Amino acid sequence: MIKIRGLHKSFAANPVLRGVDLDILAGQTTTVIGGSGSGKSVLFKHIIGLMKPDAGSVLVDGVNMSALRERELYGVIARFGMVFQGGALFDSMTVGENVAFGVPGRAGMTAAAIQELIDHSLSQVGLSGISQLMPAELSGGMKKRVAIARAIAKRPAILMFDEPTTGLDPIMADVINDLIIKVSADPGITSVVITHNMASAYKISDKIAVLYAGRIIETGSAAEIRATTNGIVRQFIEGRATGPIPTG
């Protein structure tokens, strides 16, 4: 389980996280929703130890990520698979090499077995026959899906998705939703998802957390969030331009 307590982070004069408290339960799918620029990606980078908090802590199964030394962090990070918002595919490698990059025990596998694993992982995200292409030859949505395939092929215990369905057509977005549900069905797998898409959030989440003004202002199941009386959350999930959230 991931325990976030009192997480603060500022960039120069820009306070982004102002005391985030959140529990991400093992084996569940937790979704973080929040406005653009509200700090969701920054929160993710703290969870995997890529950013150091100004104050507060992230405990992953009791291990404080920000207190680890670099070498220890490399050990813990093996348990995570991360889909970055922009994909972050290695652009000097083919799609296939990207997907196989983090596969544990790859050195001991035959070329055919690796290719089979690549093809299987790509077919899970609705792609086939592209393993020889370079990332620069893919569309934005294809890159995103390859990034998802790459994270899943690693077989991590904790999967982090930063806006997995953004930029995908509605049908493909639902394919990815189903894929997240499928991999998260394994009780050994904890998923954390950032999304702007409320339909996805309702469909895949055991728990939804709303990030606003640097704090988690509400958490609950999909049904609880749907029925919320918090005006800010209501405005966000209904996607209205007018309401308590300032847009100027």
Next chain:
Amino acid sequence: MPGDSLGRISLNFVRASGEIFLLAGRAFLRIFQRPLNLKLISSHLYLDGIKSMPVIFLMSVFTGGVLTLQSFYALQRLGAEIFTGSLVGVSLTKELIPVLAGLMLAGRVSASYSAEIGTMVVTEQVDALFTFGIDPVKYLVTPRVVALLIMAPLLTLFGDFVGILGGKLVAVLVVHQNPNLFESQLFQSLELWDIVSGVIKSVFFGLTVAVVGSHFGLKTEGGARGVGRATTTAVVVASVIILVSDFFWSKVLPFSLR
């Protein structure tokens, strides 16, 4: 305030120097950490070393040629033009080829290192490497350092050879010296140590190019403009380090072992 910015500049300078030294040390220590990524090293040997040969060739042949031309006329005023070969051989191998090859590599290779690594930083590829449990220094910097530690001295030796060849061509074809005179003078005064001390410097220059390029790449912030800034800074800093340190190397290394 001018004093203020001067203070900040020197602080930045001290900090950057410290970080570059640290990165050099970290990259170097990781050479001895198994496994060494031979595939990456060989690709850098080829891309940054072998593919630098044409430009090193041009630079050396013209440097050798023009040095011979100018030395010949200067020595002629003293009636000492028969010593052209001696002067050219020592100057090329000890000084000009190592420094100019270093500057060429600073322009060509540290630019590409900082642009490549910088792009990986701003597109979060370096963060992604980290999520696969891969140390960016070991994966990105060490292979580049190893490649240049090998290629910089080899390119310098290649440049020495081509530069002397260019010198001989000019001696024979342009100033019409006796072909054997240039060569016999050159080899009479050239010591093995002249070549070796040039090569020793080139090893350091290669290390500088690799580490400085990688350092500014890893420090890149903020999109395409950041990558551009990192690249320019890397080339300037690597070139300045090469030029300044060359003076100190020349002071520290004995002029002759005889």
